[in-house]
Amino acid sequence: MNNQYTPGEIEPKWQKIWLDGGFFRASDGDGLKNFYCLIEFPYPSGVGLHIGHPRPYTGMDVLARTRRMQGYNVLFPIGWDAFGLPAENYAIKNNIHPSEVVRNNVTHFRGQIRRLGYSFDDSREINTTDPAYYKWTQWIFLKMFEKGLAYKSNMPVNWCPSCKCVLANEEVIGGLCERCDTPAERRDKSQWMLKITAYAQRLLDDLDLCDYPSRVAAQQKNWIGRSEGAEISFPVVTGGGESLGDLRVYTTRPDTLFGATYMVISPEHPLAANAIVKNKAETSDYRCAAAKKSDFERTELAKDKTGVRLDGLCAVNPATGENIPIYVSDYVLMSYGTGAIMAVPGHDERDWAFAKAFGLPVIEVVAGGDVTKEAFTDTETGVLVNSGFLNGLEVAAAKVRMAEWLKEKGLGEPVVRFKLRDWVFARQRYWGEPIPIVHCPVCGMVPLSEDQLPLRLPEVKNYQPTETGESPLAAITDWVHTACPKCGASAKRETDTMPQWAGSSWYFLRYTDPNNDNALASKEALERWMPVDWYNGGMEHTTLHLLYSRFWHKFLYDIGICAEPEPYKKRTSHGFILGSDGTKISKTKNNGMDPDEVVRGFGADTLRLTILFIGDFEKGCQWSDKAIKGCRRFLERVWSVSHAAAKDERITPELEIKLHQTIKKVTEDIEELKFNTAIAAMMSLCTALEKGCTRGDVKVLLRLLSPFAPHLCEELWELYGGKGLICQAEWPVFDPAKTVEETVELAVQINGKLRGTATVPRGCGQDEAIAAALAIEKVATFAGGRTPDKAFVVPDKLVNLIFKG
C-alpha cells in the first residue's frame, strides 16, 4: 500500500480528471439553485501569479466548492483583463506585439491557476482584448453616446508625463500617477468623458440595496461626496458703481451670509481675466503661476494662502449691502461648485487663514467660539448674531430662514453638489479598445453603426506614445482616414482608445453568456445569473472598478438590458497581504513567495491551506514561511489517519459530538469567510480522530476539508470514500442536538474570581448549579458553612458566588 503522501503526483492527476470531466462547468438548465460567485479577473502580467492572487482565489474557491456540495449550480468564472499599459510597455521594450504578449502571459497564468486546483469554469473564460468581447464594450459606449452620457469636452485633465497619457481623477493618488508615481500635470485637452455624475445620487442611494462592508460603503459615499447648500448671486460693480452682472457662489453655509467680508474666485474663473481689472499684469502673473503648478504642487503647497486682489472691482454682499473686495486665489478650485466662494473668515478655517494673511475683517455671525483666535465651524451649538433677521436662530433654523429669504429676493436657491467628477474616458495609447466614433467635417461626431462593430485595433509598427499627446493610432493614416458612416464624406476616426476600466466595467455580465454574438448576453442568461451573489475583491478598487461597474450596470438597467439596479448582491474584501517583513511585497526585497515554488516544495493543497490559515481573510496579514510547515504537517496527519481508520463505516459514538460540532463550525465559518478558524477546527478534529476512528468518521473530515485541500481529499475519497468524486459529494449536515455534550463544566467564581470548575448536567437549574459549586473543596473551605449573600448563575456557563465581609 502506498503510505506516502505525494502531492507532486496526486495533484496533477486530479487536475486532469476535473478538467476532462468538466465538473466545474455551470449549467444553464432551468429550475436549479443558482449561485454566482465572482473574483476580480486578473490582469495577466508578465511576472505571473504573485502572492496577492492566491488568497482571494482560494477563499472564493472554497466557497464555490462548498456551494456545489450543498447542491447549488455554481458559476465561478475567470477571464483576463488584458488591455492596458504594462503589456504595451513590455511590447515596446521587447518589440513583440501586445496581443502576443497577452497570449503568452495568459497561457502562463492559466497554467499556474490550474496547478493551484481552482474550480473555475473553463468553458466561460473571457478576454477583454478579444474582438468578440470588445465589440460589446464598444457597443455599450455607443449606447452611452446615443444617450448623451459619452461626450467630448475641452477641459483640464490629469496628464502623466511618464505614461504620456491622461488619467482619471480616480487614478491620481495624492497628485501622483497611480501606476508610476510621477506627479500628474494639468493639461487642457479635448477628452472623451462619461457622465458618471448623472448617476451620483443613485450610486449613493442604492448603496442601501447592497450588502457591502462598512468600509467599502463609506469609501464610496466619501468619494461621491454629496453636500447640500445654496447658490447665491453677488452683484459685481466697478469702482464707479457700474454694474458688471452677478458672481455666483456655492456655499454649504448660507446662514453665514452676513459674515461674508470678501470673495475669492479661482484663477481659472472668467472674471479673473476681466478687462476692467486695473492690476491686470499682477493678476495675470498669478493666474499663469497657478496654471503651471501641477495638482501635486498645488496640494503640497496647500497650506500657505496666496492671492491677488482684483483692483477696480468689488462685489456687494446682498445681505448687508456692503461692498466687499474680490480676490483671486488658488485655494478655490474651478472644478467644484461655481469656482467662486463667499469668504466667511469667522466660520471657515481656510477663509480665516486667508483673512489673517491679507488683513481682512473677521466678523462673528455665529456665537459660541472666539473668532479672533480661530474660525468657529461648529454647526450644532451656535446661535446667529450680527445677522439681521437671522439673529437668535440656531444654525439649522437659520439655513432654512435664509433659503426662504434668498428665494423671496430672487438671489439664490438650494443646490446639491457632489465631489464626484465625470470620468475621463480616453487614453492616448495603442493597447485599448478603439473608440468607435468618426469625426466628419460635415456631420461632426458620428458613431459607427452596430453592424460595423467590432472596430478592430489596426496593426501598427510602432506603439510608442507620442510627445504631442496623440495616440499612436493617429500615425496609421490608412486606418484613420475613412468615410463618414452618415454622409460618406472623407472623415477621420477617433484615435484615442478606452481606459483599462472599460472592459472590466461589465465583464461579469459576459460570463453569463460568453459566446453570444447577438447581444452582450442573452436576456435569459442575465436573468438566470444576475445579480452576482457574492463578489470578493480588493479595497484598491472601491473607487475605481466598483464604482465604474455599478455606473455601467445602472446604465444598462436604464436601457433595459439588465433587470436589476445593482450588479452585486454582496461584496466582501480580502485584506492586503504583506511580505514576511511586514512591508509591501517586492521582488528586490525577496519577502514574498512564488506560488509555483511553494507548489513544487509542498503542494498546492498546502499552499491553499496556508494562505487561508495565516490570518483573518478580511484583514490584512503578513506572509510567513513558518505557517507552511504546520499546514503540510496537518495534511500528512489527515493522510495517515485516513489510512489508519478502522474499516467500519459506522461513526464512533465517542466522536459523534465532535464531528457535529466541527461540521457546524466549518459550515458557519465558511459563510463568514473565517477560513482560519475553520481550518483550526478541522485540525482539532483530526487530533481527535487520531485517537481511534472509523472510515465513516474520516469521511466527514474529508468532505469538510475538500474545498480547502481538494486534491488530497479526492485521493483519499477514491481510496476509502465511495461513490464518485468528493467534489460532487454531499456537504455534511449537522444535527444541532448532537453538537452539545450531556454534561457541562461550570466555571465557579467567588466574588468574581475563578476558583474552580464543577461538572453538572446540561440545562440544570440555578439551585443545582449553586449546590454543585459549593461542593467544590476550595469553595467549601472558603465558605466555611456560610451561604453566599448572592449568586449569579449563567446556565451551562458559570456560577459567581458573592460573599460579603
Add this chain to the structure above:
RNA sequence: GCGGAUAUGGUGGAACUGGCAGACACGCCGGUCUUAGGAGCCGGUGCGAAAGCAUGUGGGUUCGAAUCCCACUAUCCGCACCA
C-alpha cells in the same frame, strides 16, 4: 483635518449576545525512537517562587469587561484648500 479600521504570549492569531483570555499553529523546552536528525511520536510552554498579575494607556459602568461608555496614544488604509 474628515472618514474607515486595528492594538491580545517569544511569533501568526482565537474568544458566541458582557461570563473559565490565549483555541489552532509556529517557535522553544523535555522525553522517546534512531548510526544520525532541521523527520516522526509523546509531554510541557502567558508572566510570577508565591499571593497574585495580565488583552496599547488612563478613567468609568457591572456580581463579572479583550468585549460596553468616556478621554487618550500608536499604527494602517482611503480622502483632503470640495467652500
